Amino acid sequence: MTDAESSAQVGAIRRLHIERLVAGGDGMARDADGRVVFVESVAAGEHVDAEFVEVKRDFARARVVSVVAPSMERVQPPCRHVVDGCGGCNWQHIATTAQHDAKVEIVREAFARTARLPEVPVTRGGSVGHDALRTTVRMAVTADGRLGFRRGASHEVVNIESCLVMHPRIAELVETAGVRVGKDAHGTPEVSLRCGDATGERGVWSHDRARLLGLPDDVVTGAGAVVHEEVAGVRLRVSMESFFQASRQAAELLVDAVSRAADGCLDGSEGPVIDAYGGVGLFSATLVPIDVQAILVESSKAACDDAYANLRGHTADIVQSRFEQWKPQSAGLVIADPARSGLGKAAVSVIAHTDAPRVVLVSCDPVAAARDARLLVDAGYSPDAVEVLDLFPHTHHVEVVSTFRR
Ligand SMILES: C[S@@+](CC[C@H](N)C(=O)[O-])C[C@H]1O[C@@H](n2cnc3c(N)ncnc32)[C@H](O)[C@@H]1O
Known part of the structure; x- marks a missing residue:
């Protein structure tokens, strides 16, 4: 050849x-x-x-x-299931120290090419380390009624007996629970498992007609079941249906990065803090002082219900709405943490109409981060700093915290 x-x-x-x-x-x-x-x-x-x-x-x-x-x-992948084809951790063949560097390079490339902002400094932020264990996982049911993850680039499910990145409180359930699948289940049933690292509480939510059998008594079940986690010293209620960061360490690191990026704008002196795509209130509850006006905008009812509980006693409004449809109001700071597809034009226009002097954008996709950065620049913002966090070791997934001013 x-x-x-x-x-x-x-x-x-x-x-x-x-x-x-x-x-x-x-x-x-x-x-x-x-x-x-x-x-x-x-x-x-x-x-x-x-x-x-x-x-x-x-x-x-x-x-x-x-x-x-x-x-x-x-390197040799440390998990035997990767060798079997499990697609859950697609970078285990890369040395752990090199994974974060590669993520920084990917983000740098995206800001240079997609955002056309080659001059913006893209720096390596914190990493949760390779022993930070996932407290939320979504698994699929194998043909023989066990739990596993999808094979890379495939719908096929690889049975998992032990997982290098899963918190032991949920790994125990994967090892011991049986699965019964209802006759009218369509496609491959999926199940979410979640635990609180600080509290040890754990829950299971079957998305389809799959039931986990033989669960210990302490396990709560269903979409509305609730576990609690502690981040930056704050106890948070998290329903099974609500989004939450991959691990407690990931949430801590992200809160710290957003806090540094928002420095000086969290005290309300410039106006309210908008917590856009606010989820269960992670940023409002841990970063915004209780007497400073926060406005959390979030589309999921479950997450808004959690946010009500988590922001009790705070000067906070919780608005259940798609952020693009929210009527903007004047703000001192916008923290925006959209889903993987990013903000897009409509949400950037809402941010621009808040007249906030500072925007902290949290992105979980490097290209979406760069696309949104370009839109924010076109809307009159200047990029200040871009920090690349490694919250998902052994995978290509990346978290980007970018700061903009005007
Ligand atoms: C990446 S999560 C961030 C949540 C929260 N900031 C955190 O760190 O826990 C994105 C959140 O945006 C919500 N969401 C998705 N699309 C939305 C939209 N168009 N408008 C408002 N919220 C949306 C999701 O329900 C989810 O809670």
Whole structure:
């Protein structure tokens, strides 16, 4: 085989040089025709033989057949289920120290290319460390009625007996509980498991007609079941249905990063604090002094109900609404933590109409972060700093905290 063979088609095996890792976690190479090729389970700098599994005019996808010249950063995945095909942790083949650096590079690239803001400093923020264990997981039911995670790029479910990144309070349930699936269940049933690291409370929510059997008495069940967590010394109520950060350490680190980014704007002297996409009130409850006006805007009823409980005693309004449809009011600070797709034009326009002198944007997708940064710049904001946190070790997932002023 030569590097120069061209006209790749599905099934062809070619030698590729992985230039860098990209958003989504794949490596990027170019074939002999100059076409971009995305290759999964690789590290930057490697030479691999890869089989093309999809070929389009502008790009192709390939899977590794053999690693010809491995990167110094390649390691044996520490979890045996990754070897079985579990797609839950797609970066376990990269040394732990190199994972965070790679995430910073991906965000830098997104701010330079997508946001057209190459001058903005993108820095490495904190990492939860590789022993911060997930307190919320969503699992699927295998064909033989056990729990597992999806195979990479597939709907197939790989049974999991032990998980490197799962909190032991829920891992115990995965090990011991049986699953009964109702006859009228459609597709692959899914189950969410959650625990509080500080409280030890735990819950299970079956999204479809799957029931976990033999659960210990302490486990609460159903969409409305509640567990409590403690972050920055504040006790928070979190319903099974509400969003919550991946682990207690992740929440602590994010609260700290947002606090630094919002420095000087949390005391209300410039106006109220808008906690956009506020969830159960993580930022309002831990960062906004109780006598400072906070306005939490959140679309989920379950999360708003939790926020009511978590912000009792605070000077806070909780508005159940899509943020894009909320009527903007004057503010001193907007903290916006949207879902993976980001803010988009409509939400950026709402932020701009608050006239807030400071915006702290929390993004869980590097390209969405960069797209929103460009929209905020076009709306009159200047980017100040971008910090890349590693809250999801062993995966490509990234958390970006960006600060803007005007
Ligand atoms: C990434 S979570 C952040 C929650 C909270 N800031 C936290 O850290 O726990 C995004 C939240 O936005 C909510 N959400 C999604 N789309 C929304 C929209 N269009 N308007 C308002 N809230 C939305 C979700 O229900 C979820 O609670």
